[in-house]
Amino acid sequence: xxxxxxxxxxxxxxxxxxxxxxxxxxxxxxxxxxxxxxxxxxxxxxxxxxxxxxxxxxxxxxxxxxxxxxxxxxxxxxxxxxxxxxxxxxxxxxxxxxxxxxxxxxxxxxxxxxxxxxxxxxxxxxxxxxxxxxxxxxxxxxxxxxxxxxxxxxxxxxxxxxxxxxxxxxxxxxxxxxxxxxxxxxxxxxxxxxxxxxxxxxxxxxxxxxxxxxxxxxxxxxxxxxxxxxxxxxxxxxxxxxxxxxxxxxxxxxxxxxxxxxxxxxxxxxxxxxxxxxxxxxxxxxxxxxxxxxxxxxxxxxxxxxxxxxxxxxxxxxxxxxxxxxxxxxxxxxx
Amino acid sequence: xxxxxxxxxxxxxxxxxxxxxxxxxxxxxxxxxxxxxxxxxxxxxxxxxxxxxxxxxxxxxxxxxxxxxxxxxxxxxxxxxxxxxxxxxxxxxxxxxxxxxxxxxxxxxxxxxxxxxxxxxxxxxxxxxxxxxxxxxxxxxxxxxxxxxxxxxxxxxxxxxxxxxxxxxxxxxxxxxxxxxxxxxxxxxxxxxxxxxxxxxxxxxxxxxxxxxxxxxxxxxxxxxxxxxxxxxxxxxxxxxxxxxxxxxxxxxxxxxxxxxxxxxxxxxxxxxxxxxxxxxxxxxxxxxxxxxxxxxxxxxxxxxxxxxxxxxxxxxxxxxxxxxxxxxxxxxxx
DNA sequence: ATTTTTTGCTTAAACGTTTAAGTATTAGTT
DNA sequence: AACTAATACTTAAACGTTTAAGCAAAAAAT
Numbered sequence: 001x002x003x004x005x006x007x008x009x010x011x012x013x014x015x016x017x018x019x020x021x022x023x024x025x026x027x028x029x030x031x032x033x034x035x036x037x038x039x040x041x042x043x044x045x046x047x048x049x050x051x052x053x054x055x056x057x058x059x060x061x062x063x064x065x066x067x068x069x070x071x072x073x074x075x076x077x078x079x080x081x082x083x084x085x086x087x088x089x090x091x092x093x094x095x096x097x098x099x100x101x102x103x104x105x106x107x108x109x110x111x112x113x114x115x116x117x118x119x120x121x122x123x124x125x126x127x128x129x130x131x132x133x134x135x136x137x138x139x140x141x142x143x144x145x146x147x148x149x150x151x152x153x154x155x156x157x158x159x160x161x162x163x164x165x166x167x168x169x170x171x172x173x174x175x176x177x178x179x180x181x182x183x184x185x186x187x188x189x190x191x192x193x194x195x196x197x198x199x200x201x202x203x204x205x206x207x208x209x210x211x212x213x214x215x216x217x218x219x220x221x222x223x224x225x226x227x228x229x230x231x232x233x234x235x236x237x238x239x240x241x242x243x244x245x246x247x248x249x250x251x252x253x254x255x256x257x258x259x260x261x262x263x264x265x266x267x268x269x270x271x272x273x274x275x276x277x278x279x280x281x282x283x284x285x286x287x288x289x290x291x292x293x294x295x296x297x298x299x300x301x302x303x304x305x306x307x308x309x310x311x312x313x314x315x316x317x318x319x320x321x322x323x324x325x326x327x328x329x330x331x332x333x334x335x
Numbered sequence: 336x337x338x339x340x341x342x343x344x345x346x347x348x349x350x351x352x353x354x355x356x357x358x359x360x361x362x363x364x365x366x367x368x369x370x371x372x373x374x375x376x377x378x379x380x381x382x383x384x385x386x387x388x389x390x391x392x393x394x395x396x397x398x399x400x401x402x403x404x405x406x407x408x409x410x411x412x413x414x415x416x417x418x419x420x421x422x423x424x425x426x427x428x429x430x431x432x433x434x435x436x437x438x439x440x441x442x443x444x445x446x447x448x449x450x451x452x453x454x455x456x457x458x459x460x461x462x463x464x465x466x467x468x469x470x471x472x473x474x475x476x477x478x479x480x481x482x483x484x485x486x487x488x489x490x491x492x493x494x495x496x497x498x499x500x501x502x503x504x505x506x507x508x509x510x511x512x513x514x515x516x517x518x519x520x521x522x523x524x525x526x527x528x529x530x531x532x533x534x535x536x537x538x539x540x541x542x543x544x545x546x547x548x549x550x551x552x553x554x555x556x557x558x559x560x561x562x563x564x565x566x567x568x569x570x571x572x573x574x575x576x577x578x579x580x581x582x583x584x585x586x587x588x589x590x591x592x593x594x595x596x597x598x599x600x601x602x603x604x605x606x607x608x609x610x611x612x613x614x615x616x617x618x619x620x621x622x623x624x625x626x627x628x629x630x631x632x633x634x635x636x637x638x639x640x641x642x643x644x645x646x647x648x649x650x651x652x653x654x655x656x657x658x659x660x661x662x663x664x665x666x667x668x669x670x
Numbered sequence: 671a672t673t674t675t676t677t678g679c680t681t682a683a684a685c686g687t688t689t690a691a692g693t694a695t696t697a698g699t700t
Numbered sequence: 701a702a703c704t705a706a707t708a709c710t711t712a713a714a715c716g717t718t719t720a721a722g723c724a725a726a727a728a729a730t
Contacts, residue, residue, distance in 0.1 A: 006716055017680045022718060032719095033678055055454040056400065057716035059391050060685050067434075067455075075423065081416035088410065088437050097451055099402075099434045102423050116432055119390040120402075256617050263621070282591050283616060286598070288623030341686055352710045357688060367689095368708055392686035395715050 005049045014038075014045040021046075025053060059121060068309060069117030069125045070100040071110060073150070079252055079279045079298060080128070083149065086302025087126060094310055096123070105223050107132035118144065124309045129153060131191050131223075145312035147305045151195045152321075159312060161305045161322045165195050168294045168326040169202035172248045172276040175292060175328060177210040181246035181274050185217035185237050187230065187258060188250030199250045199278075217244060221254065230257050238265070238273075246274040255279070255293070284331050295327045340384045349373075349380040356381075360388060394456060403644060404452030404460045405435040406445060408485070414587055414614050414633060415463070418484065421637025422461060429645055431458070440558050442467035453479065459644045464488060466526050466558075480647035482640045486530045487656075494647060496640045496657045500530050503629045503661040504537035507583045507611040510627060510663060512545040516581035516609050520552035520572050522565065522593060523585030534585045534613075552579060556589065565592050573600070573608075581609040590614070590628070620666050630662045 007025065011018040016038060023032040024042040034042075059065040068091050072080040088098045099117060103110035110130050114137070117125060124145035129137050134153045140146050141158050152160035169186065176184050186203040188196045200218055207216045219237060221229030237244045249255040255277030262269065269275050269289040277284075280293040301324055308320045342360065346353040351373060358367040359377040369377075394400040403426050407415040423433045434457060436448035445465050449472070452460060459480035464472050469488045475481050476493050487495035504521065511519050521538040523531045535553055542551045554572060556564030572579045584590040590612030597604065604610050604624040612619075612628040619626055636659055643655045 004716090008716075018717085019680065019682095019719075020678090026718085033676090035678060038678080052450070053454050054395075054456060054716050056391055056394050056456045057685090058718080060389075060395050060687090060715090061717045061719090063685070065391065074420070075410075076413065076417045076420040078411065078413055078416065081413065082411045084419075084435075085409070085411040085437055088435065092436070097434060097436070097455065099432060100419075100423065101427070101432070102420055115387070119388050120432065121389060121391045259621060281616075281618060282595075283618035283622075286594060286623065287618075287621045289621075339686090343686075353687080354689075354710065354712095355708090361688085368706090370708060373708080389686050392715090393688080395685090395717085396687045396689090398715070 004054070005051045006054065007051075009049060010042060010045050010051055013049065014041050016042060025051075063121075064123055065121045066095060067097050067099055067120070067122045068306070069114075069120070069122035069127075070098050071103055071113045071117070071125070071127045072100065073103055073105050073128045073130060075100065075102050077252060078281050079150075079296070082298040083302040086299045087306055090303045090306040094306070096306075096310075103128070103130055105130050111136065114140065124313045126305050126309060129193070131193055134193075145309055147309045147312070149301065149305050151193050154194060156321075157319055159308050159320050161301050161308065161324070162195060163296050163301070164323040164325055165198035166202040166205070168278075169199040169248055169250065170206040171202075171326065171328055172292075172294060173203055173206035174210060176246045176248070176274055176276065177206075179274065182211050183214055183242060183244045184211065184246040184248065185219060185244040186248040186250055187219040187221065187233055187254055189254070190220035190222045190229075196250060203248060226253065226257050227261075230254065231261050234258065234261050234265070238267070244273070246276075248276045250278055252277075252279040280329055280331070287331060291331045293329055293331070295329045297324050297327070300324060339389070340386045341389065342386075344384060345377060345380050345386055348384065349376050351377060360386075399458055400456045401430055402432050402434055402455070402457045403641070404449070404455070404457035405433050406438055406448050406452070406460070406462045407435065408438055408440050408463045408465060410435065410437050412587060413616050414485075414631070417633040418637040421634045422641055425638045425641040429641070431641075431645075438463070438465055440465050446471065449475065459648045461640050461644060464528070466528055469528075480644055482644045482647070484636065484640050486528050489529060491656075492654055494643050494655050496636050496643065496659070497530060498631050498636070499658040499660055500533035501537040501540070503613075504534040504583055504585065505541040506537075506661065506663055507627075507629060508538055508541035509545060511581045511583070511609055511611065512541075514609065517546050518549055518577060518579045519546065519581040519583065520554060520579040521583045521585060522554040522556065522568055522589055524589070525555035525557045525564075531585060538583060561588065561592050562596075565589065566596050569593065569596050569600070573602070579608070581611075583611045585613055587612075587614040615664055615666070622666060626666045628664055628666070630664045632659050632662070635659060 007018050007021045010021045020034050020038060021042050023029055023034050024039045029039045070084065070087055072084060074080055075084060084100060091098050099120065099122060101113035103113060107130050111133060126147050126149055127137065128150045129148055138153055138155055138158065146159065148158060148160040150162060152162050173184050184207065186200060188199055204216050207214060217237060219233035221233055249258045267273050277293040280295055284291055284293065304322055342353050342356045345356045355369050355373060356377050358364055358369050359374050364374045405419065405422055407419060409415055410419060419435060426433050434452060434455065438445035438448060442465050446468060461482050461484055462472065463485045464483055473488050473490055473493065481494065483493060483495040485497060487497050508519050519542065521535060523534055539551050542549060552572060554568035556568055584593045602608050615628040615630055619628065639657055
């Protein structure tokens with residue numbers, strides 16, 4: 001596959017030293033006083049030999065790879081897809097390249113990925129932490145610029161970019177209340193992670209405020225057995241003495257899985273039961289029922305994460321913890 | 336941020352040579368006859384100092400980075416999101432890491448990304464080629480193991496993994512025919528790229544076969560102005576003397592954009608007009624109308640691309656050109 | 671005419687690995 | 701006892717860069 005051309009090859013062919021070539025290739029001929037004549041000769045030979053700089057050698061020497069490592073929980077989930085796009089775009093603007101990995105909500109996979117990325121000397125990391133390894137991943141922050149996205153760990157010495165999850169689910173309950181629904185339940189993951197717990201807290205507080213007489217109902221499902229658990233949870237909610245009249249789904253995946261089960265049970269959304277979901281996509285506009293969902297400003301969140309990381313990589317010392325506000329979107333059903 | 340520990344630090348601390356450390360760290364103490372005693376001492380000091388191997392230095396020495404570069408046209412599109420997931424997963428199984436970039440269907444962005452990835456010494460590339468740079472990117476194949484996905488360029492010395500696009504749109508027309516629709520049109524991009532042209536060809540051939548008396552109607556829209564163009568194209572199709580009774584949308588994005596416009600025009604899918612889309616997602620199951628779409632085996636395609644690339648990187652000389660078959664999915668509307 | 675400064679270039683070390691080749695030391699053969 | 705072979709380890713070069721330091725020649729200053 002065609003031997004690679006190095007700076008040495010150019011130097012030999014042009015009859016100059018490798019230092020001169022390096023200076024010219026980095027566009028610092030002026031400061032390093034390489035004559036225009038020699039500079040041109042070098043540029044010509046470089047073009048002639050079709051020289052491509054070796055970024056690996058450069059990285060080794062400079063101790064910086066201009067690379068950001070990204071670990072998401074599921075790249076096929078459009079929330080993370082959009083975020084990855086935003087992150088790559090913003091990083092690319094600052095001449096950074098993004099290496100990514102998919103943890104699949106699995107801690108050991110996540111840890112391996114982080115190690116792999118670190119051994120590849122990424123200059124910084126953007127990570128969606130997963131259940132089980134909070135304390136481990138936290139220590140990372142001392143070794144390497146790090147920004148958490150989507151989820152976070154309670155610690156003031158950590159950067160994160162998240163949604164104001166409390167406000168989002170509080171708002172969801174309020175919206176349902178305004179539409180006349182009182183017996184609202186929430187369904188989330190069986191997880192200690194803050195983003196889930198905050199969504200539960202928002203729900204509870206809003207219930208206390210708007211429906212103080214109604215018992216709160218928090219259904220939890222395990223990421224490992226979503227379909228099974230959601231079926232049981234929903235069935236229980238619907239079959240209890242005072243069946244719920246509205247449900248808030250706390251994540252993307254749960255929203256779809258929940259709707260799927262409700263359809264199976266022939267429950268008519270909005271008529272029999274009102275639902276609010278988390279993270280919509282353009283296809284939601286064609287649902288047969290009116291549907292409301294919490295929309296996160298994913299793009300801005302991704303950009304912000306890169307911004308914070310770049311600051312940190314440039315030596316900024318303090319930590320940034322940014323909460324974005326959601327938007328509540330009502331899709332109007334196709335009649 | 337805590338000085339990095341190198342093999343030299345371990346060697347010094349353990350009072351041995353760097354070679355011994357290297358051998359032990361690579362688990363080849365046996366062949367290189369390092370005594371168990373020394374090996375243990377090295378392992379201990381490595382653990383003590385919390386040594387993390389520097390993959391960059393390793394890559395420089397070995398001339399291989401164990402990294403695959405991935406350039407997709409849009410990572411936020413779930414088709415490419417799923418593909419990226421599959422690629423990362425498969426690569427990771429073979430101890431490869433994936434670096435990715437997003438070309439946004441823009442050739443100059445795509446070229447820049449490919450150059451960046453190459454200067455980062457990726458061992459191979461998986462690329463979704465975009466309009467405008469076919470001949471340029473083709474030459475790449477001589478310099479570096481390369482696999483095209485989703486689209487391809489006609490050239491027998493190139494690897495690719497694509498859908499049998501011809502068969503997919505042929506099948507779409509046939510399905511519509513079987514349901515009694517005769518005046519079928521297709522809407523695709525104004526692009527010379529093979530994947531689009533093949534979809535058009537499948538449509539034309541199927542029309543010739545099933546509806547030889549009906550004039551074919553191929554609407555094209557530009558990626559730069561989808562909304563505007565699709566509005567004009569669809570309006571024209573519906574207002575013409577003999578209005579079409581069914582439309583095949585040739586891509587993911589066009590399907591959604593098309594449906595959006597049809598809704599705006601208050602056209603009832605399936606009643607007024609039958610539609611077949613390309614690439615579904617789980618949300619399609621909740622559409623208010625029966626909806627049929629071409630489903631690509633994305634996951635298998637992604638895995639196959641990695642497989643071919645790894646073979647190529649391992650020195651395999653011949654080229655693989657793989658066409659996958661679609662599946663036609665009927666989503667049953669929510670009543 | 672001598673010294674100083676500037677210009678234009680080169681030398682060589684370093685980044686952290688891998689690995690072929692070399693060198694003692696010990697063990698085994700004859 | 702003298703040689704060979706095996707064992708256990710080290711040395712040093714190399715990968716392709718960057719960059720501080722060095723050096724000679726030309727230009728400027730005295």
